[in-house]
Amino acid sequence: MLEHTRNIGIIAHIDAGKTTTSERILFYTEKEHRIGEVDDGTAKMDWMPEEQERGITITSAATTIRWHDHRINLIDTPGHVDFTAEVERSLMVLDGAVGVFCGVGAVVAQSETVWRQADMYRVPRIAFVNKLDRVGSDFGRVVSEIQTKLGAKPVPVEIPIGKESEFRGVVDLLSMEAVSFDSESQGKVVTRSAIPEDLRRDAERARDRMIEKVAEEDDQVLERYMAGEGVPREELQAGLRRATLSMKLTPVLCGASFRNIGVQPLLDAVCDYLPSPLDVPPVKGKQPKTGDVVERKCDPKAPFSALAFKTVSEPHGHLTYLRVYSGRLKRGDQVVNSRRNLRERVGQILLMHANDRSLIDEAAAGDIVAVVGFKETRTGDSLCDPHKLVVFEEHHFPDTVISMSIEPKATSDRKKLVEVLKLMERDDPTFHFHEDEQSGQMIVSGMGELHLEIKKHVILREHSVPANVGRPRVNYKETVSSSASAEHRFSRQMAGREQFAAVTVKVEPRRPGDAASLVIENACDAGRVPRHFWPAIEDAIRSSAASGPIQGYPMANLRVSVVGGEFQPDLSTDLAFAFAANHAFSQAVEEASPVLLEPIMRFQVQVPEESLGDILKDLQKRRAQITEMTQQGHLRVVGGGVPLSEMFGYSTAVRSLSGGRASFTMEPFDYQPVPPEVQRGLTGY
Numbered sequence: 193m194l195e196h197t198r199n200i201g202i203i204a205h206i207d208a209g210k211t212t213t214s215e216r217i218l219f220y221t222e223k224e225h226r227i228g229e230v231d232d233g234t235a236k237m238d239w240m241p242e243e244q245e246r247g248i249t250i251t252s253a254a255t256t257i258r259w260h261d262h263r264i265n266l267i268d269t270p271g272h273v274d275f276t277a278e279v280e281r282s283l284m285v286l287d288g289a290v291g292v293f294c295g296v297g298a299v300v301a302q303s304e305t306v307w308r309q310a311d312m313y314r315v316p317r318i319a320f321v322n323k324l325d326r327v328g329s330d331f332g333r334v335v336s337e338i339q340t341k342l343g344a345k346p347v348p349v350e351i352p353i354g355k356e357s358e359f360r361g362v363v364d365l366l367s368m369e370a371v372s373f374d375s376e377s378q379g380k381v382v383t384r385s386a387i388p389e390d391l392r393r394d395a396e397r398a399r400d401r402m403i404e405k406v407a408e409e410d411d412q413v414l415e416r417y418m419a420g421e422g423v424p425r426e427e428l429q430a431g432l433r434r435a436t437l438s439m440k441l442t443p444v445l446c447g448a449s450f451r452n453i454g455v456q457p458l459l460d461a462v463c464d465y466l467p468s469p470l471d472v473p474p475v476k477g478k479q480p481k482t483g484d485v486v487e488r489k490c491d492p493k494a495p496f497s498a499l500a501f502k503t504v505s506e507p508h509g510h511l512t513y514l515r516v517y518s519g520r521l522k523r524g525d526q527v528v529n530s531r532r533n534l535r536e537r538v539g540q541i542l543l544m545h546a547n548d549r550s551l552i553d554e555a556a557a558g559d560i561v562a563v564v565g566f567k568e569t570r571t572g573d574s575l576c577d578p579h580k581l582v583v584f585e586e587h588h589f590p591d592t593v594i595s596m597s598i599e600p601k602a603t604s605d606r607k608k609l610v611e612v613l614k615l616m617e618r619d620d621p622t623f624h625f626h627e628d629e630q631s632g633q634m635i636v637s638g639m640g641e642l643h644l645e646i647k648k649h650v651i652l653r654e655h656s657v658p659a660n661v662g663r664p665r666v667n668y669k670e671t672v673s674s675s676a677s678a679e680h681r682f683s684r685q686m687a688g689r690e691q692f693a694a695v696t697v698k699v700e701p702r703r704p705g706d707a708a709s710l711v712i713e714n715a716c717d718a719g720r721v722p723r724h725f726w727p728a729i730e731d732a733i734r735s736s737a738a739s740g741p742i743q744g745y746p747m748a749n750l751r752v753s754v755v756g757g758e759f760q761p762d763l764s765t766d767l768a769f770a771f772a773a774n775h776a777f778s779q780a781v782e783e784a785s786p787v788l789l790e791p792i793m794r795f796q797v798q799v800p801e802e803s804l805g806d807i808l809k810d811l812q813k814r815r816a817q818i819t820e821m822t823q824q825g826h827l828r829v830v831g832g833g834v835p836l837s838e839m840f841g842y843s844t845a846v847r848s849l850s851g852g853r854a855s856f857t858m859e860p861f862d863y864q865p866v867p868p869e870v871q872r873g874l875t876g877y
Contacts, residue, residue, distance in 0.1 A: 194490060195468045197558050199515070201252075201267040201282045203310060204292035205302035205857065209322040213292055213449040213458070214268040220380065220456055221257040221264075223545065227378060227452075252278040252502065254513065254560060255545045262463045265560040269306075276639060276859075277589050277622040279306055281501045281571055283313045284587055285515030285560065288466030290458065291319045295329030295446075296825060299337035301796040301857050307342045316436050317344075318443045318461050324352050325359045325448040328825035335444055347405045347432070348444045350457065351398050353391060362446055362454055363387055365399045366425050371457060379452025403428060409435040429464060436465040469558035475517045477574065477582040480530050486582045492556040494518035495580035496527065500566070500573045505615040509539065512566040514555070519577065521563075522554045529566075530583040531573045539565025571621050589621040591709075592637035593791040593836055593860050596644055597662035598625075598651070599633060605657055609634070612655045616647060623647060637667060639860065641840065666791060666837045669709075669748040669863055670740030672784035675700040677755065680775035682768050693768035695721070695729060696756030697776040699784050702749045709748035710737055721757035721769070728766035729754060732773040741778070741786050743875050748789060748863060752777065787865045788875065793839060794861035796820070796831040803850040804828050810849055814838035815867075833861055 204210040218224040252269045267286065269279045283289070289310050293303065310317055321334045331352050338346040353361040353370060361372040370388060374381035387395050406428060407417040413431035416423045423431075435441040443465050447454015469490040477486050477497075488497045496519030504511040514521075521527070525538045542549040542562040555561040569575070574584045600609045613625045613636065622643070625636045638644045641664055648661050679696040702711065712730050714721075721729070733754075737747040754773070795816070799807045807830065811818065815838055820831035839858065846854050866874065 194470050194558050196262045196463075197468050198262060198264045198462055198466055199285070199287040199469065199558070199560055200264060200462055200466055201269050201279075201286045201289045201315075202292060203269050203279060203283075203289050203306040205294075205297070205300050205306070206270075207855075208292045208294045208297070208303075209449050210292045211268055213290075213320065213322060213455065214266070216379070216449050216452060216455040217257065217266065217459060218255070219378070220459065221259050223255065223257045252282045253544075253546045254562075256543055256560075259459045259463060264459075264462060267560075275643065276305065276309075277620060278502075280309055280589060281587070281621070283309050283315055284572075285499055285501045286313075286315055287469060287472050288462070289315050289317045290462065290466075291317050291442075293319060293321050293334050293338070294326075295321050295324040295331060295334060295448075296326045297798065298330075298334045298824060299341040300798075301794055301831065301859055304341060305859055307344070314439065316439050316465075316467055318436065318445065318458075318465055319344075319346060320454070320458050321444060321446045322449055324355075324446055325357060325451050325453070327356050328827070329356055329359075330825065331446055333824075338442065338444070344442045345405065345409075345440060346442045346444045347402055348398060348446075349402060349432070349461070350445045350454075351391075351395060352446050353388065359448055359451075359453070362457065363391060363395045363398075364457065365395065365402050366429060368395065368399065373453045373456075375452070379455065382456050405441060406431045406435060409438075409440040433465050437467050437471055475584065477584040480533070480581050480583045488518040488582060490557045491518055492520055494557065495577040496521055496525075496575075497577070497580075497582050497584075498527075498575045499584055500569045500571060500575060503569065503571060503619050504562075505619055509564045510566060511542070511562045511564060512569050513544075513560070513562050514575065516555050516557055516559045516561065518557045520554055520556045521561075526578065527575045528578045528581060529569050529573050530576050530581050531586070532568060532570075534568055535578070536566040536569055536575070538563055570618060590639070590860060591667070592622060592624055592639060593667050594640060594644060594664050595635050595637040595667050596648075596664045597628075597633040598636055598648075599660050601658040601660060605659070608655075609651070609657050609659060612651055612657055616650065633662075640858075664840065668743065668745045668791075668866070669789040670742050670745045670786055671747060671749045671789055671865075672699055672701050672781055673787045673865065674785045676780045676784035678776050678779035678783060679756065680772045680779065681758075682772040682775070684768075684771075686767065690763055691765050691768040692760045692763035693725075693765070693772040694756075694758035695754060695769060695772040695776045697733070697773065697780045698753045698755050699777070699780045700751050700753075701784075702751050709750070710734070711751045713751070713753045715753045715755050716757050721754070721759060725759065725764065725766060725769045728770045729773040732770040733777050736774050736777050741781055742788055742871075745788070747781070788871045789863040790866045791836045791860055792833045792862045792864050793836050793858045794831070795834050795839070795856060795858045796829060797846065797854060797856040798824065798827045798829050799846075799850055799854040800826070801828055803854060804830070806849045807846065807854060810845060814842075815870075834858075835866075836860075 202210050219227045252267050254267045257264050267282045269282050321331055335346050338344050349365050350362040364371055369384040372383045373379040407414040410431035445458050474487040474489045479486050498514040498516045500512050502513040529536055541552050541555050543552050544562050572587045576582050600606045622639050628635050651657050677698040681694040683692045712733055740747045816834040818832040822829045846856050
């Protein structure tokens with residue numbers, strides 16, 4: 193039943209214990225009969241060889257589990273920022289999420305990234321504070337940082353019993369019971385008992401705060417609270433659910449997954465507080481021919497519609513992961529990919545359990561499944577009933593920030609390498625490749641050093657293509673630092689006839705971080721340049737902006753306005769206007785003081801006090817701008833922005849400077865102008 197279905201993801205920063213929590217969930221729901229561990233490479237959800245060797249999640253893994261009378265479709269997502277596309281495309285189709293936080297590290301930069309992504313897709317969340325058995329863990333500090341750093345309204349529904357190595361269970365603030373987990377049964381046996389006397393007063397205060405927070409956001413609970421009648425558990429839980437679904441509150445639970453503490457109450461909370469597909473508003477799209485807004489309710493009887501949120505290329509056929517929004521899908525059905533205006537036929541429908549799969553006869557509204565047989569569908573494409581077309585909003589992924597060259601060792605392997613790169617580009621929206629026109633080299637681009645390192649191993653090991661790989665290099669961009677205008681008049685004999693066009697172009701810088709990096713506007717009167725020439729003008733400007741004047745990097749943070757022009761009815765052509773626009777744009781850019789832009793990374797280093805000085809000196813040499821320095825338990829946290837070009841190999845450096853005791857996270861943040869002296873060293877310009 194749909195009201196008992198939950199489509200959820202587990203999101204977190206790296207090393208928060210996300211996959212360890214997922215493995216306990218599989219064990220306690222009896223999906224797996226033994227607990228898989230990340231550290232020894234037996235985690236079911238980390239099934240790729242690279243994941244097992246490195247002990248990190250690289251690709252999102254889906255499974256379906258049952259907890260009491262609920263069916264839960266679960267996606268375990270990566271925590272490393274290099275694989276942010278895996279998180280993003282999962283959140284596109286999820287109804288709810290569990291944010292996992294380290295009890296020691298609390299809210300770090302990558303926590304903010306995944307939380308912002310969930311905010312963007314309006315995904316209700318609950319929070320799970322993990323690793324409370326570790327030295328330096330602090331439940332209260334994590335809750336406080338969820339509020340101050342993430343802008344959420346956390347409301348603890350549990351408090352821990354014991355601290356650090358003495359942590360042994362939780363207090364359920366709704367039932368006012370102590371909950372303990374039997375270590376002999378690997379936490380399977382859960383016991384509820386009276387709250388220890390030394391904790392009772394803390395528990396009562398925490399419960400009062402919980403009721404107050406729910407009353408602030410829910411009128412029904414507020415009525416009871418103001419009447420002084422006391423709020424029954426069922427009404428309190430219902431009010432908390434309503435506040436969670438409306439994203440006004442975030443219930444917070446606690447535990448230590450590695451020690452098998454707190455996972456079953458987390459599963460209960462998933463069922464109690466996160467939405468079913470029926471709780472989510474109808475998904476909106478457009479009729480592709482008319483542009484009219486179309487809604488699709490989560491109803492198996494409605495016309496079929498679905499979103500493809502992930503593709504995986506395999507030797508025996510492509511897997512396409514779908515979230516079915518409405519209707520039903522059966523084997524052999526023919527559906528329309530409305531974004532690409534083509535038809536696809538359903539071969540097999542699969543229920544996934546990481547890399548294991550089982551055949552099912554059909555999928556219905558609310559389901560998350562994989563389909564074999566789609567040949568052209570990509571991430572973000574809309575699938576629908578051929579007679580009831582709808583196209584859902586297109587999703588955009590971040591630009592790549594780092595590249596490297598790759599060449600086959602033997603010329604005979606070039607064709608195979610290109611085929612492999614095309615498949616990898618199809619499956620990963622943040623991985624691209626192209627051939628450099630000047631050097632003839634193939635260049636692959638991604639989100640970071642680790643991202644490209646993983647791709648390299650996939651090429652060499654999984655696809656067995658011997659290749660030489662260059663060193664990673666930064667993906668710079670170019671822009672202008674001032675405004676300028678230029679006119680070009682094109683008059684020439686071409687293709688046996690005289691051709692004429694005149695175009696005046698103005699270029700100016702845009703604020704970094706705007707939604708579109710290049711905006712082209714037609715500010716010219718139609719009497720001077722007829723509208724039917726505009727596509728040729730725009731295409732010419734976009735083509736020219738793909739290669740800037742300094743080093744040939746793409747231009748960004750740029751507004752281009754076509755402010756004037758001239759045509760002659762018998763002589764003007766698309767080709768003439770394209771030439772004129774191209775030359776006018778190039779001249780305007782040259783006169784507008786072009787500058788090089790470099791990717792800036794937001795970083796956070798957690799370092800022991802005794803190593804702080806060395807870390808700060810090193811960051812200063814790397815042109816870092818430090819904006820944060822706080823105390824976090826026994827560690828100092830240093831954060832800010834730093835050019836990506838200065839951070840190659842930093843993981844080795846930070847270990848060396850701290851005797852292996854410091855850790856850091858880093859994510860793309862912005863593009864900023866390269867300082868003049870640095871630009872001269874890079875380009876001579």
